[in-house]
Amino acid sequence: MEVTIHSALKQYWGYDTFRPLQEDIIHAVLQGKDTLALMPTGGGKSICFQVPALVQEGICIVVSPLIALMKDQIEHLHAKGIEALAIYSGMSYREIDIALDNCIYGKIKFLYIAPERLHSDLVKERIRYMKVNLFAIDEAHCISQWGYDFRPSYLQLNQLRELHPKVPVLALTATATPRVVEDIQQQLQFKALHVLKASFARPNLAYMALDEENKMGRMLRVINKMGGAGIVYVRNRRETQEVARYLVNHGIPADYYHAGLAIKEREHKQDAWSSGKVRIIVATNAFGMGIDKADVRFVIHLDIPDSMEAYYQEAGRAGRDGKKAFPVLLFQQEDRDRLWSSFLSSFPPIPFIQQVYHQLHNYYQIAYGAGKDLTVDFDVVDFAKKYELDMMQTISALKFLARAGWLTLSDAVFIPSRVKFEVDFQELYKFQVQSAKYDPLIKTMLRSYGGIFDFYVPIHEYEFARKLKVSYATVVDMLQSLQKQELLSYLKSTDQPQLQFLQSRVDYKNLYIDTDFIEEQKQIKEEQIKAIYHYLDTKGCRSQALLRYFGEEDSEPCGACDHCLIQKHNYQQEQKIEQQIRMLLLENPRQLHDLIDSITVGTESKRIEVLRTLVDEGKVELEEELYRWAIN
Numbered sequence: 001m002e003v004t005i006h007s008a009l010k011q012y013w014g015y016d017t018f019r020p021l022q023e024d025i026i027h028a029v030l031q032g033k034d035t036l037a038l039m040p041t042g043g044g045k046s047i048c049f050q051v052p053a054l055v056q057e058g059i060c061i062v063v064s065p066l067i068a069l070m071k072d073q074i075e076h077l078h079a080k081g082i083e084a085l086a087i088y089s090g091m092s093y094r095e096i097d098i099a100l101d102n103c104i105y106g107k108i109k110f111l112y113i114a115p116e117r118l119h120s121d122l123v124k125e126r127i128r129y130m131k132v133n134l135f136a137i138d139e140a141h142c143i144s145q146w147g148y149d150f151r152p153s154y155l156q157l158n159q160l161r162e163l164h165p166k167v168p169v170l171a172l173t174a175t176a177t178p179r180v181v182e183d184i185q186q187q188l189q190f191k192a193l194h195v196l197k198a199s200f201a202r203p204n205l206a207y208m209a210l211d212e213e214n215k216m217g218r219m220l221r222v223i224n225k226m227g228g229a230g231i232v233y234v235r236n237r238r239e240t241q242e243v244a245r246y247l248v249n250h251g252i253p254a255d256y257y258h259a260g261l262a263i264k265e266r267e268h269k270q271d272a273w274s275s276g277k278v279r280i281i282v283a284t285n286a287f288g289m290g291i292d293k294a295d296v297r298f299v300i301h302l303d304i305p306d307s308m309e310a311y312y313q314e315a316g317r318a319g320r321d322g323k324k325a326f327p328v329l330l331f332q333q334e335d336r337d338r339l340w341s342s343f344l345s346s347f348p349p350i351p352f353i354q355q356v357y358h359q360l361h362n363y364y365q366i367a368y369g370a371g372k373d374l375t376v377d378f379d380v381v382d383f384a385k386k387y388e389l390d391m392m393q394t395i396s397a398l399k400f401l402a403r404a405g406w407l408t409l410s411d412a413v414f415i416p417s418r419v420k421f422e423v424d425f426q427e428l429y430k431f432q433v434q435s436a437k438y439d440p441l442i443k444t445m446l447r448s449y450g451g452i453f454d455f456y457v458p459i460h461e462y463e464f465a466r467k468l469k470v471s472y473a474t475v476v477d478m479l480q481s482l483q484k485q486e487l488l489s490y491l492k493s494t495d496q497p498q499l500q501f502l503q504s505r506v507d508y509k510n511l512y513i514d515t516d517f518i519e520e521q522k523q524i525k526e527e528q529i530k531a532i533y534h535y536l537d538t539k540g541c542r543s544q545a546l547l548r549y550f551g552e553e554d555s556e557p558c559g560a561c562d563h564c565l566i567q568k569h570n571y572q573q574e575q576k577i578e579q580q581i582r583m584l585l586l587e588n589p590r591q592l593h594d595l596i597d598s599i600t601v602g603t604e605s606k607r608i609e610v611l612r613t614l615v616d617e618g619k620v621e622l623e624e625e626l627y628r629w630a631i632n
Helices: 005-013 020-029 045-054 067-081 093-105 115-119 119-127 154-163 177-188 217-224 235-247 263-276 308-315 332-347 351-362 380-386 393-403 425-433 439-449 460-470 473-486 515-537 542-549 560-585 594-599 603-618
Strands: 035-038 060-062 082-085 110-111 130-138 169-173 194-198 208-213 231-235 254-257 282-284 296-301 328-330 375-377 408-409 417-421 458-459 486-491 497-501 619-622 626-629
Touching: 005 020, 005 060, 020 035, 020 045, 020 194, 020 515, 035 177, 045 060, 045 130, 045 169, 060 154, 067 082, 067 130, 067 408, 093 119, 093 417, 093 594, 110 115, 115 154, 119 154, 119 619, 130 154, 154 177, 154 393, 169 177, 177 486, 194 515, 208 515, 217 231, 217 235, 217 296, 217 328, 235 282, 254 263, 263 282, 296 308, 308 328, 308 497, 308 515, 308 542, 332 515, 351 380, 380 393, 393 408, 393 515, 425 439, 439 460, 439 473, 458 460, 460 473, 473 486, 497 542, 542 560, 560 603, 560 626, 594 603, 603 619
Parallel strands: 035 169, 035 194, 060 110, 060 130, 082 110, 130 169, 208 328, 231 282, 231 296, 254 282, 296 328
Antiparallel strands: 375 497, 408 497, 417 458, 417 486, 619 626
16 A cells, blocks of 8 residues: 555554644655745654655655754654664764665665764765665754854755755754745755745743843742743753752752753653653753653743744743743843853954864874874863863864864764674674673673674663673673674763864964854854844834744734733723723813822823823813813
8 A cells, every 4th residue: 555644644643634834845845845844843843854754765864963852753763663773973983884784775764864974985975875765954054154053064964965966855943034044045055945934923922031130039930820830941050950959949849950960860850840740940951952841831041042043942842732831031131241241252262272173182192193083072071171271262162173174073962882793693602602701691682682793782781780690890891801802892882972083183373264254153143142132122022023033024913922911001001091081071171180190090100191192182182271071
């Protein structure tokens, strides 16, 4: 039976119908059109490339900058019985080699790759031999220098077009200004401009931005008033713990989350919040990607995000069930000043960038003329501490070195230990007979994992230690000994970011840095911060201000944000004042003070303001210092 897009949706996801825009995007892809899809956070972007890939022959290559998100999507595909693999920083050459072979000769339907992997000739050459049916570019705004999260490695993506010129490209993002929309299509070399866009409007969200001296007190009142689950975003790791402790001390079940926690601890905290055991999660912006909790009733920002795009995405994690929810941004003048100071430190001088390059090679003891293609675990905190470097400037310097093609740096993610036998079954059996010491461990691995002779499988050393009743260190020693004897390959787990040197070391004085690009980026970042300031200072509807930023000029006031509620309150108050003025003046004409003192609603200045308006409109007349209601 032929698999259709609707039968695939039903079979693998259990849905009878697509969400708005999904079907249009899928049909465009199946017609071979290059397509840019703009869908809000939680709009179901992954289905837009997974469904058309499943109903066609061949493999879909998905590019994503977030390893954690790749792993999450692969787990979901495996749970549905769909074959998928990922290639990212931290994997060995042999692992990548085997994975790519499986994509050419096996039944793999989805290959997820981090954009920096396209620096590898091996990866590019193997993709050339794959039967590719679609290129899906997730977080596509990363390819644009005008976007809020520009990634230099994304500039490699046009090489995919050279490998398979006829294969359509589907670019997906939740946030893009009109300029970024145009740039994405240009950078990905679309054959024809084609954008399918859902509105950025979220009618169920009541946006609020409040200038608040006592942010902790206001946060507590918001949480107690709103009820339900929520996220509180803060600036740094220390604040996550302080704010979570504050909430717990006030009787609110809360926990903290940041990228510095061990992977198991992060998973535990996320699960506790998702299942409702913990009501509030206090987090840095490391929390949120891939989170699919529908009943979040509020998202509170205790610090100002550094772009409208970041704010829209983080605020958009509220109310995915379509019910009323509240994104609340609390700020002070001090926060505005801090954001500007952070912006200035994000653009270090050229000598500082050269210094970071020089000390980075010293840190790993790389000689001049060496280091090309070397991949290492990288702890930026330890590196900056050792050389007494400013952390913010160091991170920025690394980004500019990446843009100049000297290195790539992946995000931090837990990569489990992996093992693959390098001998055949018969040779392994002979070794077991001769080496009784290793026999229990080998038997346990063979029973636990299929395919261990063909490709790398993730293992858990602690689990082996428990089954064999030995220590963790003993298991590691045995695995390392088997590797020395060339019976297996053993790759230890890591949760560090991966840094890859793309070029051999040169004298830092000869280091080329694109100063024009840095100046351009500085101007773009300044525009983004000024856009955030404009949002904070706007006197009109918050939702309209957000939508205008993303190019939607004709939206209606939301009626629910802080400013709309104030305007609604003012209008109702003005109506009551007008009604009282009318009743009082219909009784008899009055002098100004007598009239104003007789009104029971609003402040004195508000009453006078309404009276002046009524005079201007001709509803009230002034004769010989007496105000009369003009009877038509």
